[in-house]
Amino acid sequence: DTGVSQDPRHKITKRGQNVTFRCDPISEHNRLYWYRQTLGQGPEFLTYFQNEAQLEKSRLLSDRFSAERPKGSFSTLEIQRTEQGDSAMYLCASSLGLASAYNEQFFGPGTRLTVL
Amino acid sequence: KQEVTQIPAALSVPEGENLVLNCSFTDSAIYNLQWFRQDPGKGLTSLLLIQSSQREQTSGRLNASLDKSSGRSTLYIAASQPGDSATYLCAVKIQGAQKLVFGQGTRLTINP
Numbered sequence: 001d002t003g004v005s006q007d008p009r010h011k012i013t014k015r016g017q018n019v020t021f022r023c024d025p026i027s028e029h030n031r032l033y034w035y036r037q038t039l040g041q042g043p044e045f046l047t048y049f050q051n052e053a054q055l056e057k058s059r060l061l062s063d064r065f066s067a068e069r070p071k072g073s074f075s076t077l078e079i080q081r082t083e084q085g086d087s088a089m090y091l092c093a094s095s096l097g098l099a100s101a102y103n104e105q106f107f108g109p110g111t112r113l114t115v116l
Numbered sequence: 117k118q119e120v121t122q123i124p125a126a127l128s129v130p131e132g133e134n135l136v137l138n139c140s141f142t143d144s145a146i147y148n149l150q151w152f153r154q155d156p157g158k159g160l161t162s163l164l165l166i167q168s169s170q171r172e173q174t175s176g177r178l179n180a181s182l183d184k185s186s187g188r189s190t191l192y193i194a195a196s197q198p199g200d201s202a203t204y205l206c207a208v209k210i211q212g213a214q215k216l217v218f219g220q221g222t223r224l225t226i227n228p
Contacts, residue, residue, distance in 0.1 A: 006159075031214065042120070042205055042218030043160070056214060091159060103209070104150065105216060107160040 002026075004108035006092050012114045013082055020078045021111045025094030032075050033093040033105060034067055036060065043091055049075060050097060082115045089113075118143045118210050122219035130227050131198060137191040137222045139206035144184050147209040150216065151180050151191050154203045163204075164191070168211075196226045 005024045013019050025032050030051050035043035046065070047057045051072035061067075064082075069075040079086055089112050093105040119142045129135055139149070148167050152160040164173045164180040166189070172181040179192040189206055203223045207216035 004159075033215070035216075040220070042207070042220050043216075044218070045215035048214050058215075093160075103148070103214075104162060104165045106162060107152070109159040112157070 004092055004094050004106055006090075006108040006111050008111060009109060010112045010114075012116065014116050015082060015084060017082055018078065018080045019082060019113065020076055021090055021113075023075045023077070023092030023108060025074070025092070026106060029094035029096055029106075030072065031095045031097040031103075032069055033095075034075070034077050035091040035093065037089040037091055037110070038087075046077075079113075082113075084115045087113055087115045118146075118208060118217045120206060120208055120217050120219040122204075122206060122222050124222060125220065126223040126225075128225040128227060129196060131196060133196050134192065134194050135196055135224075137193070137204050137224070139189040139191070139219055141187045141189075141208050141217075143210065144187055145211045146184065147211050149180075149182055149189050149209075150207050151178075151189075152205040152207065154205060154221070160205065198226045198228050200224060201226045
């Protein structure tokens with residue numbers, strides 16, 4: 001494993017359904033981030049974990065959104081009662097955290113969500 | 117609130133030209149700045165990271181500079197190639213926070 005992986009790569013769902021995305025970070029990275037990117041825009045921060053602790057959440061993360069990182073390894077992002085406005089690319093990133101002087105973030109390929 | 121702006125939004129140049137992409141940010145209290153490349157429908161590839169104490173970083177045909185006091189960074193691409201066509205994003209990491217704040221990107225097209 002040489003990079004961040006995300007699954008699925010594409011998800012089409014109907015409005016009102018629940019969806020869950022998975023992110024597997026680079027194995028030695030203890031920090032994990034979720035971002036959302038809409039068409040033509042830069043990514044926007046959603047939330048971040050250090051190990052299993054969720055330390056920061058954006059106001060963009062409404063109560064329909066929940067993220068977990070149960071064992072400090074992979075993470076899941078769930079969206080309940082999806083709305084058409086949730087259609088976006090969901091990006092996951094990871095970094096070494098305090099072990100790195102630079103704390104460079106490395107991104108996965110993203111999950112493209114389309115809500116019909 | 118930190119805001120990041122990239123100008124121009126789109127740029128089209130003939131192959132072989134040297135070019136400069138611009139990024140500006142409103143709050144100079146940054147920890148570092150990263151430049152990314154994004155191909156259509158794909159994730160982000162990190163190109164260069166500049167720490168706040170550094171002035172520039174180089175990787176191959178790419179050179180990124182940082183002027184923290186004026187809130188500006190530039191990405192210089194030498195001898196552009198059609199394979200350089202992509203969207204280029206800059207992002208700053210604010211001091212005391214972990215998130216990256218992104219610009220909207222510059223969509224670059226290199227014409228053969």
